[in-house]
Amino acid sequence: MKIVAVLALDEMVGFELTIPGQVFGAANLIAATPEYDVRIVAPGRRARTDSLFGAVELRTDWDLAALTDAHTIVVPGRAPTHPDPPRIVLDALRAAHARGARIASVCTGAFILAAAGLLDGRRAATHWEHAEMLAQRYPAIDVDPTVLYIEDGTVCTSAGVAAGLDLCLQLVRNDLGATVAADTARHTVMPPQRQGGQAQFISHPAPAGTDILLGDTMQWMNANLHRPLTLADIADHAALSVRSLNRHFRSQFGTTPLQWLLAARVRYARELLETTDSAVETVARHAGFANAAAMRPHFVRQAGVSPVSYRANFRAAHPSVPTPAEAGSWR
Template identity: 60%
Template sequence: MIVVAVLALDGVVPFDLSIPGQVFGTANQAAGANGTQGSQGSPCYEVLVCAPGRSVTTSAEYGAFRMRAPHGLGALERADTVVIPGHAGFLDPPSRAVLGALRRAAARGARLASVCVGAFTLAATGLLDGRLATTHWQYAGELARRHPRIEVDPAVLFIDHGSLITSAGVAAGLDLCLHLVRQDLGADLAAATARRTVMPLQRDGGQAQFIEHPRPPAHPAALQAVLEWLERNLHRPLRLADIADQAGLSVRSLNRHFRAQTGTTPLQWLLRARIHRAQQLLESTELPVERIADRAGFGSSAALRAHFTRHTGTSPHSYRAVFRGRGPS
C-alpha cells in the first residue's frame, strides 16, 4: 500500500486539499473493479490528511470552514508521498516544524509533490534549489524572485524530478495526481482512474494556454502613434524598415526607443500583438485558421501554428476548443 500524506496548513485551499483524496481514492475504486488491488485485496493507496495542531481553517477567499485533521505532522514520517496543497499564507515563511517534517520526509526517500502555490512551501525547504519547478502562472515571477536558485517554468502543467514534483495552478493538481497513479500503478489503471474522474489522462498543451496574455505594453507617448499604426496594420507583411519609416526614426533608433519604452524589440512586440489578435479571433469567430492567419499577419496557417504553439504551448485548434465562447442561439 502506498501511503500519501496531504499537508493541510492553515488557510489551505479546499480544492487543492481534496484533489489527492479524490484521485487516489478513485484509483482504489478502479483497482478494485479491475481486480488489481494490493496484496490480500487491500487498497493501493492510503490517504492521510495531516495538519500541525490537527485543526485548520480553510482559505476564506474560497469559502472558509474549520476542519479537524485526523493526523498531525508525525504522519509524514510514514508517508511514501507527501502532497503540499496551496494555502492562503503561502508567501509567509513556513514554520520550522513544517520545514523540518518535509526535509526529514525527503531525506528518507519520500516523494514530495506540490499543488499550485504549494510550490512556495516546498521551495522554502531548499530542496528545489538548482532545479526546474512550476507553480500557478500568476505567481511564477514571485517564486523566481524569492528563490533565485530555482528555475521557474510557468508554461507547463507539472515538472517531475522523481522525488520532487511541482504542478501548476488549481486543476493541474488533477494532472499531477493522475501522473503519480500512472507511475505507481501503470497506464491502464491511470486511464481507468481518469475516466472515473472525467478527466483526460493527459491534457493537450501546458499551462501556457491558460495564461492571460495582456495586450502589448501600453503606448508610451513617444511611440503611441506608431504602435497604434501597428495594431491597425497587423495583417500587412511589415518589415523593420517599414516600422522605422512610420516612426520617422532610423532602425537603430527605433530599436533603442522600443527597448527603453516597451521592454522588447519592434518585431517581438509585433509578434505578440499578432498572437493576441489570433487568440481573439479564435475565441470570438468561426473563421478557419487560414483566414485567421491572414488577418493576424502570419501569412500562412503553418506560420501561425508554429508561432502560436511555441508561445502558448498548444495548437490554434486546441486553443479554440477550450476557449471558444458560445454566442446567443
C-alpha cells in the same frame, strides 16, 4: 499499501486539499486491490482553510508524525503572501525528502517546498500568476510558468488548482500504469492526459484595436498535424501576412505558430504511442515528422524520455486514437 499524506496547514485552499484524496481514492476503486492509504496530516491535528474560498475548521486523526511513513506527501497551496510555515513543518518535509519520500505540491504549495529548500537547483511549476514572485523570492529555482506540472526526481510541482489533478493522475500512472490511470481519469471525468500547458491560460492582452482571432486556424492546424505545414500555409489559412500572423499569434497565445505546431505534434505522438500499436516510424509520420529520427530530439525535449521508453512506460491496453487524417475535423 502506499501512504499518501496530504499536508493541511492553516490558510490552505480547501479544494486543493481534497484533490489528492479524489484521485488516489478513485485509483483505489479502479485497481484490483486498494493501493493507497490517504491521510490528512496537520500540525496539532487541526487546520483552517482560507476564508477567501470558504473557511472550514478541520480535525484529523494524523499529525506531523504521520509524514515519517508516507510514500507520497502532497502539499496544497496557500496565498504566497502568507508567512512561511513553522520550522517544525519545514523540518518534517526535509526529513521526508532525505529518506526518499515523493513530495508534490499543488499550485502555490511550491512556495512551501521552496521555503524548505527542496526546489533549489530544480525546475518547478506554480500558478502562472505567481511564477515571477517564486522566481524572484527563490532565485536558485528554475521556474517554468508554461507547464502544467514538472517531475524532477522525487520532487514534483504543479500549476494552478486543476493542474493538481493532472499531477496526481500522473503519479498514479507512474505507480500503477497507464491503464489504471486512464480508468481513474474516466471515473473522475477528466482527460487521461490534458493537452497543452499553462501558456494557453496566461493572460496576453490583445493589441489595441484588433479583432483578429486565431481559434479557427489553431483547430485547422491541429487537424492537419500530419501535413508538412509551413508558416506561409498557416498565414494563408488565417488570411494574414506571415509577419502579422507571428505578431497576433504571440500576443494571443504567448508563442509562435511553429513552436505551437511542434508542441502539438509531440503531444499527438505521445497519444499514439500510448494508445496504438503503430511503429514509432509510423507514429512520427502521422504526427507530422519526416521520420522517427527527426521526431526523437523534439520528443525527448518535451517528454524527457525517448519515444520507445515512453511507450514502454505508458502504453494503454485499448488502442483508440485515430490519425489526424482519419479524424478529420475532430482534431
